[in-house]
Amino acid sequence: MKILIEVIKKEFLHIIRDPRTLIIILGIPVAQILLFGYVITNEIKDAGIAIYDKSGDHVTARLTGKILSSGYFHLVRNISSVEEIDQSFQSGNIREVVVFGEEFAEKLGRGEAAPVQIITDASEPNTARLMENYTLGIINSFSRELYPGSAVRQPVSVPVRMLFNPELKSVFMFVPGVMALLLTLISAMITSLSITREKEQGTMEMLLVSPFRPFHLILGKVLPYVIISLINAVVIIILANTVFGLPVRGNLVLLLAECLLFVTTALSMGIFISTITGSQLVAMMISMVGLMMPTMLLSGFIYPIRNMPRILQLVTNIIPARWFIVIIKSVMIKGTGFGAVMAESAVLAGMTLLFLGFSVLNFNQRLQ
Amino acid sequence: MKNEMTGDDYPVEIVSLTKYYGNVTGIRDINFGVGRREIFGLIGPDGAGKTTLLRILATLILPDSGKALVEGLDAVRDFRKVRRIIGYMPGSFSLYGDLTVKENLNFFAAVFNTTIDENYHLISPIYSHIERFAGRRAADLSGGMKQKLALSCALVHHPRLLFLDEPNTGVDAVSRNQLWEMLFELRDSGITIIVSTPYMDEAQKCDRVALMQEGAIMTIDSPESIVDRYPGSLYQVRTSRMASLSEDLEALDDSASAHRFGDSVHFSIRDDKDILERTRRHLCDRNHSDIEIERIKPSIEDSFIKLMTGEAAQGE
Numbered sequence: 001m002k003i004l005i006e007v008i009k010k011e012f013l014h015i016i017r018d019p020r021t022l023i024i025i026l027g028i029p030v031a032q033i034l035l036f037g038y039v040i041t042n043e044i045k046d047a048g049i050a051i052y053d054k055s056g057d058h059v060t061a062r063l064t065g066k067i068l069s070s071g072y073f074h075l076v077r078n079i080s081s082v083e084e085i086d087q088s089f090q091s092g093n094i095r096e097v098v099v100f101g102e103e104f105a106e107k108l109g110r111g112e113a114a115p116v117q118i119i120t121d122a123s124e125p126n127t128a129r130l131m132e133n134y135t136l137g138i139i140n141s142f143s144r145e146l147y148p149g150s151a152v153r154q155p156v157s158v159p160v161r162m163l164f165n166p167e168l169k170s171v172f173m174f175v176p177g178v179m180a181l182l183l184t185l186i187s188a189m190i191t192s193l194s195i196t197r198e199k200e201q202g203t204m205e206m207l208l209v210s211p212f213r214p215f216h217l218i219l220g221k222v223l224p225y226v227i228i229s230l231i232n233a234v235v236i237i238i239l240a241n242t243v244f245g246l247p248v249r250g251n252l253v254l255l256l257a258e259c260l261l262f263v264t265t266a267l268s269m270g271i272f273i274s275t276i277t278g279s280q281l282v283a284m285m286i287s288m289v290g291l292m293m294p295t296m297l298l299s300g301f302i303y304p305i306r307n308m309p310r311i312l313q314l315v316t317n318i319i320p321a322r323w324f325i326v327i328i329k330s331v332m333i334k335g336t337g338f339g340a341v342m343a344e345s346a347v348l349a350g351m352t353l354l355f356l357g358f359s360v361l362n363f364n365q366r367l368q
Numbered sequence: 369m370k371n372e373m374t375g376d377d378y379p380v381e382i383v384s385l386t387k388y389y390g391n392v393t394g395i396r397d398i399n400f401g402v403g404r405r406e407i408f409g410l411i412g413p414d415g416a417g418k419t420t421l422l423r424i425l426a427t428l429i430l431p432d433s434g435k436a437l438v439e440g441l442d443a444v445r446d447f448r449k450v451r452r453i454i455g456y457m458p459g460s461f462s463l464y465g466d467l468t469v470k471e472n473l474n475f476f477a478a479v480f481n482t483t484i485d486e487n488y489h490l491i492s493p494i495y496s497h498i499e500r501f502a503g504r505r506a507a508d509l510s511g512g513m514k515q516k517l518a519l520s521c522a523l524v525h526h527p528r529l530l531f532l533d534e535p536n537t538g539v540d541a542v543s544r545n546q547l548w549e550m551l552f553e554l555r556d557s558g559i560t561i562i563v564s565t566p567y568m569d570e571a572q573k574c575d576r577v578a579l580m581q582e583g584a585i586m587t588i589d590s591p592e593s594i595v596d597r598y599p600g601s602l603y604q605v606r607t608s609r610m611a612s613l614s615e616d617l618e619a620l621d622d623s624a625s626a627h628r629f630g631d632s633v634h635f636s637i638r639d640d641k642d643i644l645e646r647t648r649r650h651l652c653d654r655n656h657s658d659i660e661i662e663r664i665k666p667s668i669e670d671s672f673i674k675l676m677t678g679e680a681a682q683g684e
Binding site for chain 1: 426429447448451456458460461462463465467476505521522525
């Protein structure tokens with residue numbers, strides 16, 4: 001126990017003696033979360049459109065005004081022939097063309113349907129689909145305004161409610177993902193370097209010839225970094241909440257406890273990496289490059305796990321971030337209690353024990 | 369050798385110890401015992417196997433065959449017990465450069481479940497020299513001070529045996545002497561010491577030495593006996609034509625060997641009463657003048673070279 005405390009004290013000294021590394025470790029998450037927050041967004045903002053208004057009456061003018069004042073679109077040009085539609089898309093800055101049919105106001109006045117056509121640039125299918133939905137939404141609300149009683153004529157009415165994230169904001173998707181990714185990479189990296197550094201500096205040679213046991217060194221190197229990684233987690237949550245408006249609906253203590261659990265898992269993974277590698281460079285490659293792709297692709301961060309082939313779905317089970325993302329989404333966004341994430345938490349706890357156990361077993365008590 | 373190694377009087381016993389690194393020989397068939405209160409020197413050039421031997425004794429690497437016993441404990445099987453009773457100073461600086469002198473010492477004391485104060489009397493002769501730099505980071509120390517700190521760290525738990533791997537490499541002359549004074553004191557206080565060095569002049573300070581070459585021990589004895597056993601006579605020769613002197617001397621007869629030593633040549637030849645006259649004539653024939661020949665007492669280095677060339681000749 002005394003040895004363990006001494007190793008922890010020594011690790012803390014290493015940390016404070018190297019403020020540059022500490023700043024990098026604490027600064028990376030801030031930079032990353034801000035980058036991701038502003039770059040990864042699948043919302044429509046100010047998309048360029050063209051309007052082909054064949055009737056040019058007061059109704060189409062009002063409708064155009066509605067579309068353009070929504071904030072989602074801005075008018076690049078008005079066009080006046082079918083040929084110009086193709087040209088507009090080819091020019092590149094127009095992603096949607098709205099076409100109003102002839103005699104729009106008259107047809108509406110006669111109680112007939114007035115045709116509107118929406119043409120989108122589907123070379124980016126997701127954006128095209130979103131723009132179509134946004135435009136339809138505007139047009140539907142406009143027609144309800146014109147004819148408040150028209151809903152009666154619809155035989156089936158579908159009132160849709162998006163739970164937890166009614167505005168379908170992308171922060172809800174990326175914050176848990178980025179949090180899992182950053183905590184995995186940074187935590188795994190700092191511990192994977194710490195034992196290999198002792199090997200490279202030669203201090204391991206001196207340290208080995210002493211009565212310490214592998215678990216002293218392994219726990220002694222994980223525990224100090226738990227605090228640092230937890231600071232990272234808290235910073236990410238604060239930024240997500242204040243800058244991007246992500247709510248923390250669940251219990252804050254539970255959320256922090258889950259973060260604590262997850263950083264311990266990632267740190268243990270890092271320490272395991274450092275017991276199987278001999279140099280800091282290799283350890284860094286494994287913990288950065290080796291963990292980055294699987295964590296990004298297989299954790300459910302970007303691509304939904306249930307859409308993956310069966311075999312890959314099985315593989316995702318060994319990615320710690322996959323479980324953490326579920327936990328974070330439940331606790332932060334849905335506001336569930338511990339009962340709902342108990343299974344996921346148990347998986348992470350089990351992984352942590354496995355990594356630590358393997359590290360102790362795998363720790364080389366000699367120089368070879 | 370083996371029958372000597374019964375009984376308790378050999379804190380270190382090594383029996384046919386062999387270690388290969390792939391196809392490269394680290395050490396082969398090493399046998400010796402080190403007595404209590406003895407400073408035992410491993411003398412040899414780089415690559416002789418000194419570090420390999422010390423690392424096996426320090427339980428850091430595993431031998432391929434043979435046995436190394438430290439206070440009767442097997443360095444392979446009982447490595448944990450061995451680690452409690454030995455102090456080890458690796459060949460390269462192995463302390464935490466970002467920690468201060470005091471923090472390094474405190475850490476290694478604590479890992480051994482002791483404190484600096486408890487064994488201060490043991491380390492003070494050497495630690496007192498660096499104590500005023502206690503707050504300085506270890507990385508900022510000079511070579512001699514690093515060596516003193518490393519030795520203090522290796523001693524802070526009062527080991528029964530001390531293994532030092534080239535402690536004086538890259539260290540100034542004053543610090544070297546301080547180290548030896550310290551080793552004498554430690555020996556007299558009952559600690560058994562094995563020290564490796566590439567410097568022949570340090571061999572003289574050991575109680576016994578093993579002269580090593582290419583992973584094998586050429587001879588083991590006290591420095592005096594090794595010198596006494598020097599075969600033939602040794603002369604120091606200077607002439608006007610130093611450049612070709614070694615070559616010309618070796619041509620004298622087949623027992624002759626000559627090596628440049630500073631500004632003279634050490635010339636070894638089998639004993640013969642008119643050897644001085646013969647040498648002088650031989651050199652005159654080869655156009656040397658101002659010939660000075662003086663019989664000298666061989667040093668360990670002369671013995672080492674003699675043994676080395678002898679082994680090489682046997683090998684051929």
